Amino acid sequence: xxxxxxxxxxxxxxxxxxxxxxxxxxxxxxxxxxxxxxxxxxxxxxxxxxxxxxxxxxxxxxxxxxxxxxxxxxxxxxxxxxxxxxxxxxxxxxxxxxxxxxxxxxxxxxxxxxxxxxxxxxxxxxxxxxxxxxxxxxxxxxxxxxxxxxxxxxxxxxxxxxxxxxxxxxxxxxxxxxxxxxxxxxxxxxxxxxxxxxxxxxxxxxxxxxxxxxxxxxxxxxxxxxxxxxxxxxxxxxxxxxxxxxxxxxxxxxxxxxxxxxxxxxxxxxxxxxxxxxxxxxxxxxxxxxxxxxxxxxxxxxxxxxxxxxxxxxxxxxxxxxxxxxxxxxxxxxxxxxxxxxxxxxxxxxxxxxxxxxxxxxxxxxx
Numbered sequence: 298x299x300x301x302x303x304x305x306x307x308x309x310x311x312x313x314x315x316x317x318x319x320x321x322x323x324x325x326x327x328x329x330x331x332x333x334x335x336x337x338x339x340x341x342x343x344x345x346x347x348x349x350x351x352x353x354x355x356x357x358x359x360x361x362x363x364x365x366x367x368x369x370x371x372x373x374x375x376x377x378x379x380x381x382x383x384x385x386x387x388x389x390x391x392x393x394x395x396x397x398x399x400x401x402x403x404x405x406x407x408x409x410x411x412x413x414x415x416x417x418x419x420x421x422x423x424x425x426x427x428x429x430x431x432x433x434x435x436x437x438x439x440x441x442x443x444x445x446x447x448x449x450x451x452x453x454x455x456x457x458x459x460x461x462x463x464x465x466x467x468x469x470x471x472x473x474x475x476x477x478x479x480x481x482x483x484x485x486x487x488x489x490x491x492x493x494x495x496x497x498x499x500x501x502x503x504x505x506x507x508x509x510x511x512x513x514x515x516x517x518x519x520x521x522x523x524x525x526x527x528x529x530x531x532x533x534x535x536x537x538x539x540x541x542x543x544x545x546x547x548x549x550x551x552x553x554x555x556x557x558x559x560x561x562x563x564x565x566x567x568x569x570x571x572x573x574x575x576x577x578x579x580x581x582x583x584x585x586x587x588x589x590x591x592x593x594x595x596x597x598x599x600x601x602x603x604x605x606x607x608x609x610x611x612x613x614x615x616x617x618x619x620x621x622x623x624x625x626x627x628x629x630x631x632x633x634x635x636x637x638x639x640x641x642x643x644x645x646x647x648x649x650x651x652x653x654x655x656x657x658x659x660x661x662x663x664x
Contacts, residue, residue, distance in 0.1 A: 323385075512560045598651065
């Protein structure tokens with residue numbers, strides 16, 4: 298009975314570590330840019346691997362992704378992290394479906410393809426977690442020690458030019474050494490840092506901090522109910538509202554920028570989208586839950602960290618509109634999910650385009 302309880306605790310700790318690494322370490326330095334076709338396969342595999350009744354279909358996608366990875370070519374270097382990430386995703390899905398040996402094979406494959414120490418370290422820590430699940434203490438500790446060494450190498454590459462980034466790695470390395478010592482002393486993995494502090498779980502939503510008012514209707518002063526008066530050429534001000542009604546339900550308005558008032562610009566076009574799915578449920582500053590509405594300005598230009606509606610061309614499949622956070626750098630444009638359940642990163646192709654930029658989030662009044 299005691300052994301069974303210990304194994305259950307170990308499994309709980311291992312699962313928590315895997316989610317922690319996925320949320321806090323993977324792709325922290327450089328986001329992975331999946332091509333749309335790859336992203337769709339990976340997303341389907343992730344979803345199916347969460348449901349035991351769909352494991353057969355999930356394994357089909359594991360095989361397809363491995364086959365695609367073996368034929369992967371990236372002459373431009375724009376997708377250098379895609380190949381190892383495909384293998385790592387297969388490893389995570391294999392673990393979740395109960396095949397730790399396959400998970401080890403895939404994660405080792407990913408480690409061999411990664412070029413950055415940070416990525417190798419994150420994958421090695423995951424590898425150690427899977428070995429712990431198999432009760433292989435020697436290989437588990439070896440993987441964790443190698444992960445700590447790789448994080449140290451990453452810190453050495455940073456040098457003193459970026460003090461905050463260097464401090465992050467130094468603190469991490471010190472923490473992981475403590476966790477590894479605990480594992481040695483107790484012959485079992487410890488629980489990771491608290492999930493809420495790690496960012497693995499959205500903090501309780503502070504409604505008051507982000508409530509906003511929407512300025513949308515100009516008003517022109519007094520109008521006589523008796524004798525005619527000269528019409529005003531310019532509005533006196535704008536009416537403001539703090540709730541909107543959609544399909545008979547009331548929604549509160551929350552800001553995504555610093556201003557308390559969300560102003561609709563004259564001549565601009567706006568539209569609403571209803572959030573479907575969990576892919577933005579840790580978005581900042583406002584979490585976007587399924588059923589929330591997003592008010593977007595109809596423009597095609599966005600800034601880094603803007604929440605956007607983007608159209609991704611389907612390469613033979615129907616074109617897809619998706620709500621994500623937008624980023625761009627010298628390597629191109631990409632959009633990312635912000636979620637504690639699913640990670641979706643998409644490199645935007647030359648024909649993909651932004652349909653709108655979020656200006657406010659509408660949440661049910663009773664939420």
